[in-house]
Structure formats: C-alpha cells, structure tokens
Amino acid sequence: MKEVEKLTGMVIKVAPVGEMDKRLVILTKERGKITAFARGARRPGNQLMGISRPFAFGQFSLYEGRDSYSLRSADISNYFEDLALDMEGTCYGSYFLELVDFYARENEDATGLLKLLYQSVRALLKPALKNELVQRVxxxxxxxxxxxxxxxxxxxxSDSANYAWEYVIASPAEHLYTFTLTEEVLxxxxxxVEMNKKRFIDREFHSLEILQTMMEIKVLK
Structure with a gap:
C-alpha cells in the first residue's frame, strides 16, 4: 500500500480532466509546485469537490506517483470564501496565483513564496489597504x-517611495502589509515595480489583462 504524504500548500490552478476528475496545481511548502489529480472531484457530493478549488489552503494528504500525485483528502484551514464576494479582489488574487505559478518550481523549498502568497491574499480582504498597493508589494x-x-x-x-521599496525587500511576509502610501507615493x-517587472519578467499574464480591463471600466464609470 502506498504511503500517504502530507504537504502544506495552496491550490493555485484547477482544470477539469475527463468526466469527473480535476487536475490541481498546488504550491507546497515542502515540494514546491506539484501536480495532483483529484479523482471524482467533479461528482456531486464527492469529498474532494470542496477542497479542489483555487485559494484553498491547508494540509493535503496525497499519494505520490511517478509524475504526479493523487489527492486523498485535505484539512483546509482557509478557503478565502470572502474573496469570492469581491470581483475585483478575486481578479487580483487570480493574478497572484498566476504569477506564483510562473515562479514556482518542482522539488524545491517554497516556504517563502507560499507565505507571501498566503499573506497577500489575506491582505486583499483588508479594507484599509488599497488593492493596487497589495499588488505592487x-x-x-x-x-x-x-x-x-x-x-x-x-x-x-521620493524618500517615502524609497523607504517603501527598501522595507518590502527587507521585511518577512508576515510584516509586509503594515503600511499605507499616499496616492502620489503609491x-x-x-x-x-513595473519597471523592475519589465526588466526581469518576459511574459504576459491573462489574469492581469482582465484586471486592467476591469480597472479601465471602473474609471469610465
């Protein structure tokens, strides 16, 4: 009998497979980015249906195969359900998942990236923080x-923008979202940040394009 492996992580991508299954990409602390199949997860009433969705964070119990994992169960500590009630927040969060998918690699320690993702999604739910600030941080x-x-x-x-830059570089994920900026400094x-992205990231993100379109419509209104 195969041994169950328990990994802490967040579901960052979900796709249907066949008639009843789902293919998940999970960012895990211990193994980096992994692929896991949730058998029967699209069948009504299946125990894997609720846990195999984007943003689900917790401890996943999996069987390791040659090229992928099979999801057995999960103890989800945060579904980020409130994010689904906020279309703009969901768009920002989806972009975060896509950027993490771009950066994450298999079989590497992803503790830092997972902490950043978790704290950033949490920050999107804080009314005192502007979503654009969360995005740029x-x-x-x-x-x-x-x-x-x-x-x-x-x-x-300005000194304020310079300080924000240095603060983000030096601070752990848990302390990143403890400041605000004026509109001008932001x-x-x-x-x-955009200049830095253009220098180092040669890729277009579909979720970011949707977000930008949404922001343009919001301004027009």
Whole structure:
C-alpha cells in the first residue's frame, strides 16, 4: 500500500480532466509546485469537490506517483470564501496565483513564496489597504524571492517611495502589509515595480489583462 504524504500548500490552478476528475496545481511548502489529480472531484457530493478549488489552503494528504500525485483528502484551514464576494479582489488574487505559478518550481523549498502568497491574499480582504498597493508589494517581494530586483528603486523617487521599496525587500511576509502610501507615493512606487517587472519578467499574464480591463471600466464609470 502506498504511503500517504502530507504537504502544506495552496491550490493555485484547477482544470477539469475527463468526466469527473480535476487536475490541481498546488504550491507546497515542502515540494514546491506539484501536480495532483483529484479523482471524482467533479461528482456531486464527492469529498474532494470542496477542497479542489483555487485559494484553498491547508494540509493535503496525497499519494505520490511517478509524475504526479493523487489527492486523498485535505484539512483546509482557509478557503478565502470572502474573496469570492469581491470581483475585483478575486481578479487580483487570480493574478497572484498566476504569477506564483510562473515562479514556482518542482522539488524545491517554497516556504517563502507560499507565505507571501498566503499573506497577500489575506491582505486583499483588508479594507484599509488599497488593492493596487497589495499588488505592487506582492510583485516586488516575489521578484526579491527569485533574486530579480535592485537594492534601490530603478529611478529617482521620493524618500517615502524609497523607504517603501527598501522595507518590502527587507521585511518577512508576515510584516509586509503594515503600511499605507499616499496616492502620489503609491504611483511612484508602482511605476518602479513595473519597471523592475519589465526588466526581469518576459511574459504576459491573462489574469492581469482582465484586471486592467476591469480597472479601465471602473474609471469610465
């Protein structure tokens, strides 16, 4: 009988397979990005239906196969259900999942990236924080974890924007979302993060395109 392996992580991608199954991509602390099949997860009443959805965070019990895992069960500690009630927040969160999928690798310690993802999704649920600030902090810290950043902003900025940049680089995920910025400083900070992205990330993100379209419609209204 195969031994059950327990991994802590978050579901970052879900796709249907066959008539009743799902293919999951899970970012795990211990094994990095893994693929797991949830057999029967699309069948009404199946115990895997609720746990095999994006943003589900907890401890997953899996059987390891040659190229993938089979999901047996999970102890989910946070479904982030409130995020589903906020279309804008869901779009930001979906972009975070897509960026993490881009950065994560198999068979590597992903503790830092998983903590960043978890704290960033939590931050989207805090009314006091602007979603754009959460996005830019998340992007910069993700690049920092991958070694793709500069110690100082890529262009001259105000002292406040410079401090925000240095703070994000140096702070652990648990302390990232403890500050706010004025509209003017946020604009400076965002511009610098965007410049850093264009320098290091050569990819378009579908979820970000949807988010940008939504923001443009929101401005027009």
């Amino acid at each position: 998340f992007e910069l810290k993700a690049m920092v974890l991958n070694g793709e950043y500069t110690e100082v902003p890529p262009r001259p900025v 604009e400076e900070f965002a511009r610098c």
